[in-house]
Each structure stands twice: as C-alpha cells, then as structure tokens.
Amino acid sequence: MKILEKGKLFFLCISLLALFSCSSDNNGNNDDSDDEIIIDDPKEEPPVEITYDENVSYDQLPVPATIESGKTWVFQPEPSDDFNYTFEETDGRVDFGPDDKWYNYYHDLWDGPGTTYWKYDHVSVDGSDLIIRSSRRVIGNESEPRFGFPPKMNLPDQGVSTGSITGNNKVQWPVYVEAKVSVADIALASDVWLLSPDNTEEIDIIECWGGDENGNHLFSDIIHLAHHSFIRDPFTDYQPRDIGIFYRQEGISSWGDYHYNGGERIYTYIGVNWISPFHIEYYIDAKIVRVLYDKAVATKKGDSWTYGYPTFTNGILTEDTSTGFQALVEHSTSKYYSFDNLKAASDASEVSIIDPYDYQNGAGMGKEKDIIINVEAQTWQAAAGRIPTDAELENPAKNTMKVDWIRVLKPE
Numbered sequence: 255m256k257i258l259e260k261g262k263l264f265f266l267c268i269s270l271l272a273l274f275s276c277s278s279d280n281n282g283n284n285d286d287s288d289d290e291i292i293i294d295d296p297k298e299e300p301p302v303e304i305t306y307d308e309n310v311s312y313d314q315l316p317v318p319a320t321i322e323s324g325k326t327w328v329f330q331p332e333p334s335d336d337f338n339y340t341f342e343e344t345d346g347r348v349d350f351g352p353d354d355k356w357y358n359y360y361h362d363l364w365d366g367p368g369t370t371y372w373k374y375d376h377v378s379v380d381g382s383d384l385i386i387r388s389s390r391r392v393i394g395n396e397s398e399p400r401f402g403f404p405p406k407m408n409l410p411d412q413g414v415s416t417g418s419i420t421g422n423n424k425v426q427w428p429v430y431v432e433a434k435v436s437v438a439d440i441a442l443a444s445d446v447w448l449l450s451p452d453n454t455e456e457i458d459i460i461e462c463w464g465g466d467e468n469g470n471h472l473f474s475d476i477i478h479l480a481h482h483s484f485i486r487d488p489f490t491d492y493q494p495r496d497i498g499i500f501y502r503q504e505g506i507s508s509w510g511d512y513h514y515n516g517g518e519r520i521y522t523y524i525g526v527n528w529i530s531p532f533h534i535e536y537y538i539d540a541k542i543v544r545v546l547y548d549k550a551v552a553t554k555k556g557d558s559w560t561y562g563y564p565t566f567t568n569g570i571l572t573e574d575t576s577t578g579f580q581a582l583v584e585h586s587t588s589k590y591y592s593f594d595n596l597k598a599a600s601d602a603s604e605v606s607i608i609d610p611y612d613y614q615n616g617a618g619m620g621k622e623k624d625i626i627i628n629v630e631a632q633t634w635q636a637a638a639g640r641i642p643t644d645a646e647l648e649n650p651a652k653n654t655m656k657v658d659w660i661r662v663l664k665p666e
Contacts, residue, residue, distance in 0.1 A: 300590050304540040306523065312336050312434070312659040318540040319430045319527035320593075325665040327430065333423035333625060333662040341379035345397045350379070354422055361420040361449065361624045365401060368633035369412045369641060373397045376417030384657040386629050388416040388442060390647045407633070412641045414442065418628030424451075425528075425662055426622040432525030432537070433627075433660040437462045439510030439652035440642040441470035443630040446524065446660070448623035455614065455621050456482040457534065460524040463635070464510025465652070470640045474508040477501040477524070479536045479544050483613045492611055494546070495571075495580035496562070498553030501536075501543055510652070517651055521658055531618030532608050542591055550599035551582065551607050552591060561586045561595045563603030564610060571610060625662075629655050 304318045313334065317327045333355070341350040349357050358377040366372045375397045378385045391413030393405070405413060425431060425448065437444035437460075446459040461478040463470055480499045483492045493499075506512045513520050525537035536544040545552040550563040562582030565572045574581040585599035608618045631641055647653050 301542075306540060312661050315661075316540075317430060317432075317663055318537050318542065319525065319535060320529075320542075321665045327663040328666045330425075330429075330662040330664055333421050333425055334660060335384075336659045337379050337384045337657065338382060339379060340381050341377075343375040343378045345375045347374055347399075349422065356419045356421055358417065358419055359399075360418040360628065361451065361626060362453075365399060366416075366418070366628075367630055368636040369406050369409050369414055369631045370629075371396070371406075371413050371415045372399075372418045372628065373415045374399065374417075376415060377419055382658065383436075384419070384627065386417040386419070386438075386444075386627065386655045387650070388414055388438065388440065388629055388642070388647055388653045390644050391415045407636055409636060412631075412636060414631040414641065414647065416442070416629040416631070418626065421625035424622045424624055427528045427530055427620070428665050430525060430527045430663045430665075431459060431625065431660070432523060433459060434521045434523055434658040435460055436513040436519045436521045436656040436658075437464040437509050438629055438655045439508075439514035440465040440646045440649075441468045441474075441635065441640045442642060443632055443635075444655040445630060446625075446627050446657070448526070448528070449626055450621040450623050452621070453486060454484045455619050455623065456484070457526055457528060457619060457623065458482075459526045460522075462509050463640075464508065464513065465642065465646070466508040466511065467646065468640050468642065469638065470635070471508070473635075473640075474510055475502055475506055477503075477509065477522075477538065481534060481546070481608070481619060483609045483611070483619070485613050490611075490613065492609065492613060494551065494564075494607060496551065496553075496564075496582050497577075497579050498544060498551060498555075498560075501538060503538075514652055519656060521656075528619070531620035532606075534608075534619065545591070545593075545596060546607050547593075547596050548600040548608065549603035549606050550585065550596055552596045552599075554591070557589070559588045559591050559595070560584060561588075561592075561599040563599050564605045564607055565603075566605055566610075571605070625660070627655075627657060627660070 304316050306315050313329045347359050358374050371391050376387050433446045445461050448457040458480050463473040466474040480493045523539050527535035532548045534546045543554045552561050562584045572581040586595045
C-alpha cells in the first residue's frame with residue numbers, strides 16, 4: 255500500500271493524543287466556543303456488545319457491522335477462506351486454496367514499494383493460517399520473480415524479500431470484509447486491503463508497522479485506518495490525514511510484540527463495512543471505531559465519539575499548522591456512535607471526506623476491488639532507515655504475518 259509516501263504529517267505529530275479534543279474553524283484555527291458542540295442524550299442505550307467464540311466456525315460468527323432494516327448478512331464462500339489446508343512455498347506464480355481462491359503474488363507485475371521485493375515462495379498455508387514470511391534479499395541468490403532492475407532506492411543491502419497474495423474473486427459494495435490477523439513483529443507493514451484493478455481506489459482494512467525496533471517505536475503502536483483516491487499520471491494520492499486515521503489501543507505499545515506474545519500468537523479482528531461509495535465503517539475486535547460518510551467523519555476517541563468535517567483553504571484541504579495534521583471542524587460529540595450526528599455533520603460540510611479533489615469524478619469509492627494481503631518495506635520507512643536487521647529477518651517466529659481467516663458477507 256502506498257501510505258504516506260508524502261508523509262510529513264505522520265512524522266510531525268504521531269504521538270500527540272491531545273489533539274483528539276481540538277476543534278477547528280474553516281481556516282484551521284482553534285475554536286474554543288461551545289455553540290457547535292452537540293452532546294447526545296446520556297441516557298441513550300449503548301450498542302449491543304458482540305464477542306467471538308473461538309469454537310464457532312468463522313462463517314457462523316456474528317457480524318458487528320450495521321445493516322439495513324429487513325436484511326441479513328449472507329456469507330460469501332468464494333472470496334472467504336479459513337486457511338484450513340496446506341500450501342507449500344513454490345518458486346512460481348500459482349493459484350492455490352479451495353477452488354483456486356488466491357494466487358501468490360500482487361495483482362499486477364509491480365514487485366512492491368520502497369525496498370520490497372515480493373517473491374512467490376514467501377507465501378504458504380500451514381493447515382490453519384496463511385503465512386507471509388520475510389527475509390533479506392540477496393542479489394544473485396534470490397527466487398522468482400526477478401526483474402533485473404537496479405536495487406530499489408539505491409539500497410542494495412536493505413532489500414526485503416517478502417510475499418503478497420491476491421484473491422481471484424473481487425468484492426463490490428455493499429460488503430463486509432473481516433480478517434483475523436497477527437502482524438509480523440518487525441519493522442515492516444502487515445497489510446490487508448482492497449484495491450481496484452486500475453489502481454485508483456484503495457480501502458485499507460489493516461496496515462500495521464508491528465515491530466518497535468530500529469526506530470520504529472513511534473509507529474508500532476498504530477493501526478492505520480484509511481482509504482486512498484489516486485490519479486496515476488501524474489501520480490497523485492488523496493487520503494484522510496486527520497489524527498483519527500491512527501488507531502491506538504490502551505496497553506499496547508507494539509502491535510508486533512502483542513501479537514507475537516512470546517511465540518504464542520495473538521490475533522486481532524479487523525473489519526471494513528463498505529456500505530456505499532460514500533460510506534465506510536471500520537471495526538476492530540467486533541467494535542466500530544471509525545466511520546466516513548459523504549462529507550464528514552466519526553472517530554471513537556477514548557470513551558466518546560467526535561464528529562467532524564474537512565474544509566478547504568485556498569482550494570487545498572485545511573491543515574492544522576500547529577500539528578501538521580489535516581484540520582477538521584468539530585461538529586458534535588456523543589457517548590455512543592450516532593449516525594444521525596454523523597449525517598448532521600455531513601450536512602453542515604461542503605467538502606467531501608471520501609474524495610475531496612474529485613479524482614474519481616464524483617463516483618467515490620465505487621469500483622469493484624481485489625482483496626490483497628501482504629507485507630511491505632515501504633518507501634518512507636526505508637528512507638528513514640527503519641528496516642529490519644538480518645538477524646530479525648532470520649527469526650522465523652517474528653518475521654511472519656499470519657492470517658487465521660478472512661470472511662466476506664453481503665446484506666441480502
């Protein structure tokens with residue numbers, strides 16, 4: 255995923271949690287007045303808590319995502335997978351899984367960002383999990399594919415061979431996609447994402463830089479929740495850059511250490527409810543944590559929700575100059591998530607949160623998408639020297655991303 259290739263915002267304020275309480279006017283200035291703040295009735299009922307029983311098959315688990323009245327969630331077997339079979343590493347591009355659900359590479363001939371070199375033989379299934387491993391790329395002694403280009407970023411000793419898989423069954427809204435994931439415990443990105451075949455629309459389900467070594471401690475406690483709208487030529491990338499795209503969980507300072515758990519791997523449930531081209535919900539461990547709708551966004555901050563919307567300043571998305579993050583006008587807050595509050599914030603806004611520069615010509619995130627699961631040594635991380643050492647890449651326990659299952663459901 256091409257997250258934050260122009261990422262100065264990320265570097266400026268990644269740990270400034272105090273920003274969660276800031277509000278902005280149309281020019282990005284702080285506004286301490288209370289007349290825009292609407293607090294829901296504190297007597298409102300909390301949402302029904304959902305827990306997952308490990309003894310229940312993944313296709314029978316409850317679905318936390320919202321659904322239109324009168325409809326039910328219907329499991330889609332073709333793009334879903336419990337990975338309860340074996341697939342050995344192979345030095346060639348092949349389809350694998352029941353009914354050839356996947357192939358062991360990215361969805362086109364690109365072999366990865368930064369110092370990433372996706373290889374066919376870094377993907378396997380061990381009877382219970384998809385496994386994507388990473389190793390040091392050794393020039394002259396590497397597996398396929400080999401494209402013969404000069405070393406990426408002129409860093410011949412920092413190349414990382416790793417894996418990527420793509421689903422042979424595309425998904426289209428309305429759809430709920432959820433994966434049970436344990437990220438690699440090294441300074442690489444572990445990813446599950448959706449990408450249109452023309453590479454212009456992307457929805458990230460999880461992007462997590464797990465390991466806290468090599469200067470990555472400022473990023474290892476984050477799960478990135480975002481989407482991208484691209485123009486390919488000249489390459490241009492829009493993604494929301496408010497602080498709410500960075501999910502943190504109390505007690506976790508490194509998602510890699512947490513998931514590695516001394517070798518007894520722990521997993522996190524990550525889901526996206528792609529309701530429409532203009533409506534996306536994010537779920538972590540069966541709880542809703544962030545929602546984008548048309549021209550506004552709702553983000554869970556501690557024990558409450560905040561609703562805000564973007565603005566333009568001289569035709570460019572307004573930035574909070576004191577932090578470098580994208581500024582949002584704070585419209586309201588509530589104890590529990592309220593779509594009514596989010597819709598009211600959207601109605602008050604004049605700028606899209608989905609595609610403010612209209613790269614998709616008014617269509618939002620509407621194209622069908624491939625499911626992609628991979629590991630990456632991303633450009634912005636490699637440029638800063640945040641690349642795993644040889645010793646870390648040789649540790650077979652910590653250098654792997656694992657996925658227990660991925661399920662897809664549609665409302666019918």
